[in-house]
Amino acid sequence: MLKKLICIECPVSCELLIELSDGKVIKIEGHKCDKGQEYAKSEIENPQRIITSTVLAEKLSLKMVPIRSDKPIPKDKVLPAIEAIKEIRIKEPVALGQVIRENFLNLGVNLIATRDVS
């Protein structure tokens, strides 16, 4: 079976042609870099996304602290993760890159702040 995908790893947006057998990737064409290959395999076998959102701060210089997952999480976990993020509160100043939650929801990823907030 053949499947077409657009690689989302970078703005080039390569069009990938993937040959599948039993849900597994056999052959990938059309990628201009290694990332395309990794993306195609992951997107077919276990689609994943980095999540980004904001967290409420309490009495800090910003009302909202932007955050993200340091690694992608399975696509079907995105919505529950985003909901769980809405419950988090940040009460102490944080630095860009600082871990807000370790092994968030046991997904094997950390949530990190993406901006300094004093």
Add this chain to the structure above:
Amino acid sequence: MIKRDLVVVGAGPAGMAAAISAYKAGVRDILLLEREQFLGGVLNQCIHTGFGIEYFKEVLTGPEYAGRFIKELKNLPEINLSLRSFVIKLNCDKVLTFLKPGQMEQVKAKAIIMATGCREKTREMVHIAGSRPSGIFSAGLAQKLINIEGVLPGREVVIVGSGDIGLIMARRFTLEGAQVKAIIEIKDRTSGLLRNVIQCVKDYDLPLLFNHKIKRIYGNQRVKKVSLAKVDKNYNEIKDSEFFIDCDTVLISTGLIPENELIEMADIKIKSEDDLNKTSLPGVFVCGNSYKVYDLVDSATKDSQEAGTMAAEYIRSLNA
């Protein structure tokens, strides 16, 4: 009147890159003026990933991308930062007038780099007929409201235009619990990046309607509905194709325009694209989105660094 070798107006990605690169090229007397309270410009509200892939070979969010330059700037005390400083006037003698709370100052520069960014096209510029209720936002304003202010501008949203900000906001609204009822594009393809169609629209099964236009906005106090119609390849409405969508919010994402009013008021012209960053007045440069609207911040950074180098060379030529 204050005197400086170089004044950079705007501390978004372009202005920061230009100031740092001018420093690296030898300029030591630099004033960087920023109208907001924070450095980083619009990147601060772009909390999604997709920045830095070309420049840093890493996947970063907007604030992280800005953060790299902010950190570098803070290690260069020769670059004087002035926040909440709003330039109201530029003249041909390279004198800038700016306001900040409690102060009005004039600064004369040997060279000036304008990095004032761009603004969004409005509903008025694209001539959408109908009423003028609350609930009509530019995509960037909605982004600021959600990501910086932590408020939700609407619950049932129709997005006009499929540019990148519109697509990103379709996902953002969805994640914040609002319903994106349609994304409307008059052309037969998206004007944003394909990767954003995948990860912002397809991932969430949002309706992206090509060859459609918005005809009219309804509602006296708050947006109540919009009417849409199909168009042919010349963008002419196809007869009897009009239909309605109930919504409380219309997001306009139909493009960006460089903000160059200060330069225009000084009667300075921006040169053509082959004359990168240059204006009709030697020593006055323009970079970043105020020079031209870039698809990627990475490219804006590179071109703005060039502006910094050019300003340094110009100052050197004066001293020679």
Add this chain to the structure above:
Amino acid sequence: MYDIGIIGGGVVGTAIARGLSRYKLNIALFEKEEELAFGVSKSNSGIIHPGTQNSPTSLKGKLCLAGNRLIRKISKELGVDYKEVGELIVAFNQDELAKLNKLKRQAEILGVRGLKIVSPGWLKDNEPNLNSQAIAALYAPTAGIISPYRLAYDLAESALSNGVEFYTSTKVESIIKHGKDYFEVGTNKGVYKTKFLINAAGLFSDEVANLLGINDFSIKPRKGQEFILDKKKEYLANHLIFPLPTKISKGILIIKTSDGNPMIGPTAETARDKYDLSTSDQGLAKVFDSARRLIPSIKEEDTIAYFSGLRPVAGDDFIIRHEDKVGGLITVAGIQSPGLTAAPAIAILVCNLLKKNGLSLKKKLKFTSTRKKTTNLFALKPDQAKKLIKKEIGYGDIVCRCELVSAKEIRDSIRRGGRTMDGIKFRTRAGAGRCHGGFCTTRIMKILAKDLDKPLLEITKKGPGSEIIKGIRNND
């Protein structure tokens, strides 16, 4: 018990309130909207007409001429910018030239001064962008421009400082006349008693009249769509430029505005209802086509805003009269163009009607006719501006980038009655520029919320139902 109740807080109601506030009277003004001037007045073009376009025997013509003279004095007293830019009514052929001459004669009978027919050479020198096919124009030097809402707000402020009580968000729902003595005015906010009542309810003046059994006029809204161009085009025209008037309207004009942006319009269309302020593609096409006949270089992409207004049409002329059937009731209805110009003269006429019908008018010992002019930082000399910013740091805190409006001016406008985003915009121009609030909306919302001590969720564009945001993430 009030001596006078005024229904309607547009430019007519506020002019009457201010006119009457020089007498020893208890006066109340009721406005159904959250802010004054949110009805017909907010979409007025801001033209102070010289009196060239109304018959010399009409109330419109007489009050226009009188108002044109009064507005100079009032704008000075109130510190509202009034610019006498003059108007041109343009003719393109001999037939139209004949009509110009007729207009001129008529206006001279009315008493309009300084009129002259100008030649193509004059037009080329003084209005270079005008269509070169124009063969002549009627020049009226006494035409001017003013901000219609700032005039209304400043009239109201002057009235307020002289003791008038203003009730906004107060909709009159019932009126009962008790014998010869007084009216009982029922509103959503309570019942008020008043000896005399003035109906200046604009589009709704027929409905107010009906409450007291007056049914001999009705208001048929006539829509006008207007398109505002970028301030960069400020010098597109040097005068107000009109085509020859038609039977129902003055045609589509090139309007200079007191804020610098040229405006083109208005259309004249029968509106479906009194709340229909929509604009249409057809309106846009018509306005641009007609405007280009006057100034061919006008471009659609210079549009930064557009809106519709509704003229409260009640027939050919204004209706300003004492209702003998309901003693003590003064009707001021059908005030379409030139209503803004006429407003101060209408106020005097209403005073006279009240006096004639039994109200005793005694002047107050102290009437404050002047008002401190609202500060515009950019109208000051640089060293004055510098001093002011040092003293009042908020003047240096620019909120609206396109129109250069500071946090201090926004706070002042709230102190002076601004309650909504539109109210702030009309008063200060914050949000009225080319980015249309894209940059400053969040900041203005936050200032409004803070200074009015209201949650952000309750901040509106133009009153209840027009809240800006739908939800908020908060620590609770």
